[in-house]
Amino acid sequence: MRKANSLEAAQNRFGFSLTIPALLAFLVLIFGPFLRSAWLAFHEYLLTSTEPRFIGFANFIKLLSDPGFLLSWQVTAVFVVMTTVVTTIFGTAYALLLNEPMRGRSVIRAASLLPWVLPSTVTALLWSWIYNGQYGIINAALLTFGLTEQPIFFLSDNVGAMMSVTTAKVWLSTPVVMLFVLAALQSLPQEQVEAARIDGANDFHVIRYIVLPHIKKTLGVIMVLQAMGNLQMFDIIYAMTSGGPVRATTVFSIEVYRRAFENWDLGTASAVGIIWFLTIAFVAIPYLRSLFKDAD
Amino acid sequence: MIKVDMTRRNVLALAGAAGAGYLMGSSAGRAASANTLVFIGWSHTEAGSKPFLEQTFEKYRSENKDIKLDTVGVPFAQMETTLLLRKRSNQQTDVGQLQERWLSPFVAAGGMFDVDEIFGKEFIDRTYHPSALAMTKVNGKRYALPWVTGSTGLVAHAKVLQDAGVKEMPKTIDAFVDALRAVKKAKPSSSPMGFSTKNPSLTQLETQLFLWTFGGTFFKDTEVVVDSDANRQALALLADLVKEGLILPGNDRFDIRRLYAQEQVAFYPDPPLARAFARAQSGQGEAYDKNVVPVAMPVLKAGDAPVSIQWGHLLGFFNYGGAKPTPDGATGRFVNLVSQPETQIAYYKETGVFPATNAAISSLKDDAYLTKWIDLSSTARPDELSSFSNANELRTVIGEEVAAAMLGQKTPADALKSMSDRLKSIGPKK
Numbered sequence: 123m124r125k126a127n128s129l130e131a132a133q134n135r136f137g138f139s140l141t142i143p144a145l146l147a148f149l150v151l152i153f154g155p156f157l158r159s160a161w162l163a164f165h166e167y168l169l170t171s172t173e174p175r176f177i178g179f180a181n182f183i184k185l186l187s188d189p190g191f192l193l194s195w196q197v198t199a200v201f202v203v204m205t206t207v208v209t210t211i212f213g214t215a216y217a218l219l220l221n222e223p224m225r226g227r228s229v230i231r232a233a234s235l236l237p238w239v240l241p242s243t244v245t246a247l248l249w250s251w252i253y254n255g256q257y258g259i260i261n262a263a264l265l266t267f268g269l270t271e272q273p274i275f276f277l278s279d280n281v282g283a284m285m286s287v288t289t290a291k292v293w294l295s296t297p298v299v300m301l302f303v304l305a306a307l308q309s310l311p312q313e314q315v316e317a318a319r320i321d322g323a324n325d326f327h328v329i330r331y332i333v334l335p336h337i338k339k340t341l342g343v344i345m346v347l348q349a350m351g352n353l354q355m356f357d358i359i360y361a362m363t364s365g366g367p368v369r370a371t372t373v374f375s376i377e378v379y380r381r382a383f384e385n386w387d388l389g390t391a392s393a394v395g396i397i398w399f400l401t402i403a404f405v406a407i408p409y410l411r412s413l414f415k416d417a418d
Numbered sequence: 419m420i421k422v423d424m425t426r427r428n429v430l431a432l433a434g435a436a437g438a439g440y441l442m443g444s445s446a447g448r449a450a451s452a453n454t455l456v457f458i459g460w461s462h463t464e465a466g467s468k469p470f471l472e473q474t475f476e477k478y479r480s481e482n483k484d485i486k487l488d489t490v491g492v493p494f495a496q497m498e499t500t501l502l503l504r505k506r507s508n509q510q511t512d513v514g515q516l517q518e519r520w521l522s523p524f525v526a527a528g529g530m531f532d533v534d535e536i537f538g539k540e541f542i543d544r545t546y547h548p549s550a551l552a553m554t555k556v557n558g559k560r561y562a563l564p565w566v567t568g569s570t571g572l573v574a575h576a577k578v579l580q581d582a583g584v585k586e587m588p589k590t591i592d593a594f595v596d597a598l599r600a601v602k603k604a605k606p607s608s609s610p611m612g613f614s615t616k617n618p619s620l621t622q623l624e625t626q627l628f629l630w631t632f633g634g635t636f637f638k639d640t641e642v643v644v645d646s647d648a649n650r651q652a653l654a655l656l657a658d659l660v661k662e663g664l665i666l667p668g669n670d671r672f673d674i675r676r677l678y679a680q681e682q683v684a685f686y687p688d689p690p691l692a693r694a695f696a697r698a699q700s701g702q703g704e705a706y707d708k709n710v711v712p713v714a715m716p717v718l719k720a721g722d723a724p725v726s727i728q729w730g731h732l733l734g735f736f737n738y739g740g741a742k743p744t745p746d747g748a749t750g751r752f753v754n755l756v757s758q759p760e761t762q763i764a765y766y767k768e769t770g771v772f773p774a775t776n777a778a779i780s781s782l783k784d785d786a787y788l789t790k791w792i793d794l795s796s797t798a799r800p801d802e803l804s805s806f807s808n809a810n811e812l813r814t815v816i817g818e819e820v821a822a823a824m825l826g827q828k829t830p831a832d833a834l835k836s837m838s839d840r841l842k843s844i845g846p847k848k
Contacts, residue, residue, distance in 0.1 A: 169502045169503075169506070170523065170528075255668050256666065256677075273607075275668045278615065278616075278825055366616060367616075367668070367825050367827075368825065369818065384499075384810060384814060385810055386499075386502065386810060386811075387811070
């Protein structure tokens with residue numbers, strides 16, 4: 123018995139020693155900067171200052187009483203909810219379509235991944251031109267078909283700008299969702315579908331009562347992962363609108379960048395980072411808990 | 419199979435040797451830096467000035483074979499942050515290109531040399547034009563040398579105006595708006611007035627021209643005075659120009675320069691290097707010069723003095739990880755090269771940026787573009803925020819509120835009220 127215990131302990135020690143490189147990388151590259159950031163959030167510290175000055179919760183109080191910051195919370199929520207929901211719907215619908223037998227299905231599946239493999243800045247530029255007020259293809263079409271008399275400056279309008287960045291992100295992420303759902307659909311027992319068809323089920327019934335329950339778990343994981351990723355989205359928004367017009371697309375990541383690198387206020391930027399982290403944690407913790415529960 | 423016997427002692431010895439090697443390597447690197455000159459700027463990354471500046475750098479390298487010149491190019495919008503990050507990481511930076519309005523925050527951050535102490539007051543006074551030197555002073559000391567000078571005023575497009583039937587340059591705001599309407603009528607796709615609504619920093623700068631024209635200002639010394647009748651009128655005009663389609667929103671100055679070269683803009687605010695961009699972006703080179711016309715900012719009523727904003731590129735000397743500059747060392751030789759009359763004149767001829775030295779200015783007194791612009795610059799005032807160490811934060815607030823009014827998100831009165839409250843809560847710092 124004692125021998126078995128010591129063997130188990132040795133195995134545990136060996137297992138732990140294997141995680142040391144990853145743990146070290148985590149401590150140095152993630153946890154250390156996070157602690158530093160948390161510490162800075164309680165200090166007044168400009169990029170031009172020599173030393174940080176402790177000011178307690180002043181940065182948080184300043185942020186929570188700033189209507190601009192509260193707006194960026196709202197903007198982040200709108201962006202995350204819209205992109206996550208729309209991408210999931212489009213990705214699922216697309217996967218169902220590509221799951222059907224058709225000629226050239228493999229080529230279409232491969233080509234559908236193109237938006238995902240393009241660099242995100244290329245995607246951002248592409249969509250900026252599509253929405254451009256003077257030269258954009260959307261305006262050209264609207265003007266040609268007489269649907270508008272004046273060009274619409276999508277990127278200079280609050281709703282238009284949010285719609286533009288959301289579209290770009292949805293276009294970029296739909297292939298990933300499609301891929302996950304398509305993989306989940308491969309394990310769908312065809313006998314169930316055939317039995318349902320014999321019982322008179324139409325396409326809607328099959329999707330509603332057989333397909334969706336089968337891929338429910340996958341969809342849950344995809345939505346949580348997407349929400350976490352969208353909460354961290356920076357490049358597409360910065361390249362398309364820089365957070366504007368005014369603050370209409372200033373999500374948390376842009377807010378941190380502006381405060382740190384445009385206003386040079388590292389203390390307040392760190393405080394935004396902490397609030398941002400707590401917001402992500404709010405989404406991530408239930409997901410991680412369910413993941414660990416499944417593992418147990 | 420290769421077998422390696424490593425004891426803990428071996429590993430420690432190896433780590434010690436590696437550490438010593440690293441330290442020796444980095445000290446060698448520091449010693450080598452005495453013969454390395456690091457210049458950082460943005461003009462040598464831009465289409466208009468890149469060819470000339472690269473030639474100048476090559477000339478420096480060929481004349482100073484004992485010195486390694488490293489040039490670091492950074493986009494204009496990233497320049498301030500990059501410089502500050504180099505300061506924080508003590509990365510060698512000897513000479514840096516600065517916009518005149520950035521000097522005060524960099525001096526406040528520390529690590530800049532007093533140029534009178536390095537190059538001598540007498541040399542500086544003798545070499546540079548007094549109006550250019552005025553931009554280099556902070557708290558009574560000179561912390562930079564002027565490189566190029568001028569003012570941010572209004573640039574007109576001769577062909578666009580001619581096509582619209584506008585025969586003479588508008589002198590008053592009313593005539594200016596009429597001219598814009600004529601251009602819009604002749605070319606409905608155009609943005610008759612080019613104005614930056616996308617970049618808060620440029621929005622603030624360009625708004626200043628209109629505020630001053632109407633008699634308003636942002637600050638009176640350190641007091642916030644934005645919520646005034648004059649400013650309300652000026653902002654209402656800008657908002658009306660957007661409503662009428664006379665300013666198309668969603669552009670910054672870099673977009674507008676492109677539109678100008680495509681004959682889609684009749685007027686826009688820019689410093690003298692407007693000509694270089696027009697040459698490069700029209701694809702017609704010097705043949706396009708005839709279209710680039712500097713004009714006086716229209717006034718509210720006849721007899722008022724037209725406004726413009728002091729503008730210049732400076733050379734700052736930084737104590738960021740390098741050696742102290744000397745007049746005959748690497749830095750001094752760089753200054754000598756770029757301030758030589760022939761270099762300054764050639765730079766002007768290539769790009770349109772005005773020389774800052776007395777010798778170059780006096781030898782160009784027959785040049786119409788330069789004399790016209792210098793004449794218009796006689797009433798140029800410094801950017802209102804340039805003396806504040808927290809100018810960036812203030813600029814963002816002003817830019818955001820002006821854009822909100824111009825894009826119809828707020829009324830001009832509400833935007834100014836909100837701007838006033840926000841500026842007061844931040845407080846301008848000297």
